[in-house]
Amino acid sequence: MNGTAAASCATQLRWETAVAYFAGELPSSEELAVEEHAFECAACSGCLATVAGLVAQVRDAVRGGIIVSALSRASLDQLRARGIRVQEVPITADAPNETTFAPDTEVLVGRVHGDFRGLRRVDLEFHSAYTDPGIERDVPVETADELIIACSRHCFQDPKGPLETCLKIVDAEDPGRRVVAEYQLRMLGQVAMKPVPPTV
Amino acid sequence: VTRAAVAERRTDDDAALARRAARGDAEAEGELCRAFAPRIWAWGMRHLGDRQEAWDLVQEVLVVTIEALRERRLERPEQIGSFVLGTCRLVTSDRRRTDERRRALRERFPLDLAEGRALAPGSATADFRRMFDCLRALPYAARRILVMTFFEEAPADRIAAEAGTTVGNVRVIRHRALAQLRACLEDCAAGAGEDGK
Numbered sequence: 001m002n003g004t005a006a007a008s009c010a011t012q013l014r015w016e017t018a019v020a021y022f023a024g025e026l027p028s029s030e031e032l033a034v035e036e037h038a039f040e041c042a043a044c045s046g047c048l049a050t051v052a053g054l055v056a057q058v059r060d061a062v063r064g065g066i067i068v069s070a071l072s073r074a075s076l077d078q079l080r081a082r083g084i085r086v087q088e089v090p091i092t093a094d095a096p097n098e099t100t101f102a103p104d105t106e107v108l109v110g111r112v113h114g115d116f117r118g119l120r121r122v123d124l125e126f127h128s129a130y131t132d133p134g135i136e137r138d139v140p141v142e143t144a145d146e147l148i149i150a151c152s153r154h155c156f157q158d159p160k161g162p163l164e165t166c167l168k169i170v171d172a173e174d175p176g177r178r179v180v181a182e183y184q185l186r187m188l189g190q191v192a193m194k195p196v197p198p199t200v
Numbered sequence: 201v202t203r204a205a206v207a208e209r210r211t212d213d214d215a216a217l218a219r220r221a222a223r224g225d226a227e228a229e230g231e232l233c234r235a236f237a238p239r240i241w242a243w244g245m246r247h248l249g250d251r252q253e254a255w256d257l258v259q260e261v262l263v264v265t266i267e268a269l270r271e272r273r274l275e276r277p278e279q280i281g282s283f284v285l286g287t288c289r290l291v292t293s294d295r296r297r298t299d300e301r302r303r304a305l306r307e308r309f310p311l312d313l314a315e316g317r318a319l320a321p322g323s324a325t326a327d328f329r330r331m332f333d334c335l336r337a338l339p340y341a342a343r344r345i346l347v348m349t350f351f352e353e354a355p356a357d358r359i360a361a362e363a364g365t366t367v368g369n370v371r372v373i374r375h376r377a378l379a380q381l382r383a384c385l386e387d388c389a390a391g392a393g394e395d396g397k
Contacts, residue, residue, distance in 0.1 A: 019375040022246055023349050025356060039239055039281035042214070049238035052245040052254075054378050055350045057331055060251075062351045066332050067343050072362075078352050136340050140362065 013037065013044035018051040063106060069124055070139040071109065071148040079107060091149075091167075096184040101151075108151040114169065114181040117144040122180065124149065125168040138172050163187040218277035221269045229269070233262050236284050243288050257295075261287045334384035342377035345370055 013034065020026050021034050038045040061067040062075070063084050071079075079086055087105040091097045091112045101108055116122070124136040124147075141147065147169070167183040214235060220228035240261050244254030264287050268274050274283055335343060341363060348354040348362070356367045363370060 015379060016371070016375040019378055020371065023356070023371075023374070024246075024353070025371075035243060035285055036282070038242070039236075039285040040214075041281075042235065042239075045239040045242065048242040050382060051378065052242035054381055056245060056251045058335075058346050058350050058381075061331055061335055062347055067335050067347055070340070072344075072348075072352075074352050074354070075347055134336075138340055 013041075013047050015047065015051075018047050021048070022051050022055050069126070069134070069136040069149055069151075071150045072140075072142060073148065076109060076148055091183050091185065093181050093183055096186050098186045098188055100188045110149045110151065110185070112147040112149055112167070112169070112181075112183065113145060114147070115145065116141050116147065116169075116180065119171055119173075119180065121172040122147070123170040123172045123177075125170060127166040127168065129164065214280050215278040218269060218274065218280040221266065222272060222274065222277060224270070229266055232269075232280075233266070236262065236265070239281075240284065240288055243285070244292075247288075247292055257288065257291060260291050264291065330385060330388045334381055334388065337384055338377050338380060342373050342380075345374050346377055349374055 017026070017034065021031060026034065034048070038048045058067065063079070063082070076086070085104055085106045086109050087102050087107070088109045088111060089097065089099045091110040093114060097110075099108070099110075119141045121138045121140055124139055126134040126136075128134075139147070149167070163186070165185040165187075167185055169180045169182075171178045171180055214232070217228045217232045217235065221232050237258050240258045241254045244257040245251070248254050248257060261284060265280075265284055268283070274280065338346075345359055345363065348359045349356075356370050360367045360370045365373075
């Protein structure tokens with residue numbers, strides 16, 4: 001809080017301090033000082049509440065599979081540990097990959113199999129007839145034989161029939177943008193939208 | 201009028217509200233609840249980590265606070281902030297033992313915090329689509345850092361190692377990403393407001 005004296009509010013709580021507070025990175029004495037000040041000062045508590053609201057929305061976004069198209073194994077483990085209903089489907093390059101978004105699925109996870117040896121970072125390009133291509137850039141490659149992608153129910157809210165997507169995996173470090181692999185994804189059936197989670 | 205002066209005046213407002221509430225002013229009770237709900241909720245998000253748990257905490261702490269005011273147990277209304285913070289800590293420390301009590305309190309004091317929720321920053325009209333667009337406007341690396349920090353709860357040094365950067369840089373990327381997200385959500389909300397006119 002950079003020397004903010006409780007109750008006097010000589011110095012406003014800094015944004016980065018509020019973010020560090022929610023990241024759990026402040027020393028305990030500073031954390032206590034932030035809290036004591038925030039409960040006395042409406043202006044600074046507003047800053048804290050703003051960050052809290054954003055953190056809550058980030059967490060909701062992860063649960064809804066909308067924040068990143070590529071998941072790390074650690075994130076996948078966390079989703080499961082928190083009771084999120086994850087539906088996993090294998091994705092291979094040799095045939096169209098058909099799947100259905102099950103009604104009780106919260107996050108649909110594709111385990112994309114391929115030969116990713118020697119790659120450090122890739123771009124994921126999602127090409128669909130219905131929308132502009134979605135490109136996820138500089139995704140780190142964790143293992144040589146698999147990438148984990150997450151699909152949001154939200155992405156399929158307005159399918160005009162089976163939603164077909166071509167996933168291209170591009171070597172992000174190759175100036176020539178070498179396409180490492182291509183996959184055909186086909187979403188079948190109605191994708192019912194879940195109620196929008198309450199936001200804060 | 202400086203920001204500090206505004207903040208100080210608001211602190212005075214809190215005390216004034218507490219005094220009025222202690223005299224049985226129902227309107228002041230409501231205003232006090234709306235003033236403190238976001239603060240309690242933010243504290244709950246930090247220490248409980250869950251949106252709903254945080255709102256449960258808001259409900260319970262406000263009930264305890266209003267009870268204390270009505271019963272004139274708060275001797276120094278100017279310390280209402282300290283009292284509420286202390287109540288947050290106490291309530292959280294024996295949270296599991298108070299599950300039953302909480303339910304009973306809710307029935308006794310069915311406070312409507314819907315308005316308080318709406319006042320919480322970043323909330324009002326943020327919808328899924330807007331959030332989707334604003335998140336996807338951030339670079340993948342920034343989103344990944346947000347996920348690792350606030351969902352995986354990974355320490356900054358591990359995030360830095362994975363991202364191939366320094367701890368300091370992780371922190372900078374993180375707070376800038378949240379600031380960008382806030383600005384994007386606010387811009388969208390303003391745009392939606394203008395469209396609605």
